[in-house]
Amino acid sequence: MSKAKTLAKRVRQGRMPQQAPNARSVAYSVLTKVQEQDSYANLLLPHVLGGSELSTDDKRFVTDAVYGTLRWRGLLDAVIVSAHGRSLNSINKRLVNVLRLGAYQWLFMNGAEYAVVNESVKLAKKRAGQQTTGFVNAVMRKIVARTLDQWRETLSQESSYEDEAERLAVQYSHPAWIVRELAAAWNAGGYAPEPSVKESGVNEELEGLEGLEAMLAADNEAPAVTLCVRPSLADMDAVYDEVEALGGRVQRGELSPYALRVRGVNPQNLASVTEGRVGVEDEGSQLAALALALAPVEDADGVKGAEGTEDAAERGERWLDMCAGPGGKTALLASIAQEVGATLSANEPHEHRRELVRENLKAIDAGTLGEISGRDGREFGATFPGAFDRVLVDAPCSGLGALRRRPEARWRKTAESVQELASLQKELLNSALDATRSGGVVAYVTCSPVLAETRDIVSAVLSARSDASRLDVPSVLEELNSSIPLPASVDSASPRDMQLFENIHDTDQMFIALIRKI
Structure with missing residues (x-):
């Protein structure tokens, strides 16, 4: 042929x-x-x-x-x-x-x-x-x-929107229910000046319209890739040079002392990343881990205070990341633990995510690491009562705080799916508090601004307990970096949680609450 x-x-x-x-x-x-x-x-x-x-x-x-x-x-x-x-x-x-x-x-x-x-x-x-x-x-x-x-004007003229949320949903391409959730989170966040409903001409649920529109617009912007230069494992200047050597553009982060924002380079081509000394981690996630590491703990009698990780080695501190996968926050905590002489354990019930945790921790000294387990996080309180000084609960959530990175999520999630997680979130937080010693601290964190899985969860759990109380997160983060935009203090005697917003912090919309076991 x-x-x-x-x-x-x-x-x-x-x-x-x-x-x-x-x-x-x-x-x-x-x-x-x-x-x-x-x-x-x-x-x-x-x-x-x-x-x-x-x-x-x-x-x-x-x-x-x-x-x-x-x-x-x-x-x-x-x-x-x-x-x-x-x-x-x-x-x-x-x-x-x-x-x-x-x-x-x-x-x-x-x-x-x-x-x-x-x-x-x-x-x-x-x-x-x-x-x-x-x-x-x-x-x-x-x-x-x-x-x-012209199309936006045409759509406004053609459509008879039920309310302002419906209009913003089309103009900024979000489901209307998410617009309403973001509006509620913004109004509770403490960053906006006191709104005037009459002057703004919108319904009460969408007070603070200017800030809300800025949030929605930020959701549609492509974020930079952010590196976390893990302390005790890598040097900021060396990683900076490594990125530039590969033709990338790099600038230091504005919030976390360990952050570098990069463009024009695939992080997987960096030796420091493949070796586990540096990770890809949004600055908001870095702040969540750092808030836990820097929160003041007390001795068991509640008398002697200890700021942050000071004297962690002397106290023999044990830390736990209860919902660790994929392990970015875990690795940052572990690298800090390695510096201060604490021990960190990690738990992730899903095997494939547990492997990612191990991969993220591969550069950490074995002496710093405790158990890497696959338990149901709800078991820790009963299995290890009072065993840990610091516990991170990065709770499963809707992920609506990361819509810049996962834009398809806005079309998949439903209001019902958010509510379905509430019971699990409460159980995990209760378990974490039971697993924390007297004087220790729990960080409850979600990659979501939705009140039903942030402030409402913390308030519901604490209202049913007499052995735990909120710490003031903005005060802790201000000690880390005085330039971090912080919410206004309504009442100095009332400890505040911290909600990060894309339009203010240029991070994922992380929620951070700190709770001390009394």
């Missing part, structure tokens, strides 16, 4: 390597998997791009298109529905992401009108067949007839 015939046969049999798909096709595939298979974009996208033959510019395009389309899906869908004149359910499901990608390119990526329409039509033909091209061409031509500002 001739080479030509052999080649033709291989093509017919589907054995011929195909030409590398273009960037829009790759972006479409990732979006479809995220939607249909509940994949996580931050895990799927690096894998797909790493195995592709796309150019560096095309990889940047795919990254922007995927994350941007996920973030702005609510607004994009509203634009598509308006241009189509019918509901999204009336559109061939294979075409929805084609139209979302095209709309995002036009509204947010400064794509040329002709190119956006033409490429959308070509993608539709490839993914859904020739018969769909006329429809996509017609809808896309209506979309490119208006700018982003």
Whole structure:
């Protein structure tokens, strides 16, 4: 058989390597998997791009298109529905992401009108067949007839929103229930001036509208990658130089003394990261771990105070991270424990996450580490009563504080799913308090600003106990860094929790409460 015939046969049999798909096709595939298979974009996208033959510019395009389309899906869908004149359910499901990608390119990526329409039509033909091209061409031509500002104005005029939350939900591409939760968290956070409902002209649940809109806008911005240079394991200047040597841009963090914010470099290409001396950890998460390490503990009789980790070795302090996976906060605590002579144990009930904890702790001296266990965290209070000086409860939560990093989460979570976690969160906090000695401290932390899984959990647990009380988190963090934006003190005699906000701290929206066992 001739080479030509052999080649033709291989093509017919589907054995011929195909030409590398273009960037829009790759972006479409990732979006479809995220939607249909509940994949996580931050895990799927690096894998797909790493195995592709796309150019560096095309990889940047795919990254922007995927994350941007996920973030702005609510607004994009509203634009598509308006241009189509019918509901999204009336559109061939294979075409929805084609139209979302095209709309995002036009509204947010400064794509040329002709190119956006033409490429959308070509993608539709490839993914859904020739018969769909006329429809996509017609809808896309209506979309490119208006700018982003014009579309926002059009949607405001066309829609009869039930309340302000509904309007903001479309304008900033969040489900309305999340808008309401963020509004409640902002109003309870202590950062906004006393609002005037009459002057703002909004319903009471959305007081402090300016701060709320800033929060929603920040949710749609891509965050920088933040490194945690683990104390006792790595040197800040050396890691700074390492990033620059690989062509990355780097600046010191503004909140944590161990933070470096980097762009233009894959952290996995840094030797300090692969060796476990440095980790990828948002500054908000770093502050949560540091708050626990720096909180003052007392001797068992409650008389002698000890600030932070001072005399930790002399006291033989035992620390516990009760919900440790994947282990970023654990490693920061462990590296501090290694410096001060404390011992840290870690617990993670899920085996695959427990392996991640071990990986994060690989650079820690064995003498610093206690047990790395897989227990149900609710068992610790009964199994190890009063055994620990400091306990971190990084409780399972909705994750709504990390929507910048996981934009698809806003479309998957429901108000009901948040409420379902409340019982577990209370049980874990009670268990942690039972496992803490008299005078010791528990940090209750969530990557969420939602009151039902933050302040309400702490208040509910403490209202049923007489052996624990809140500490003032802002005071602890102010000792760490006086430039950290802190909430206003309503009553100096009333200890405060601390809610971090993206628009103020440029971190994930972490909640931190410190509780002393009496």
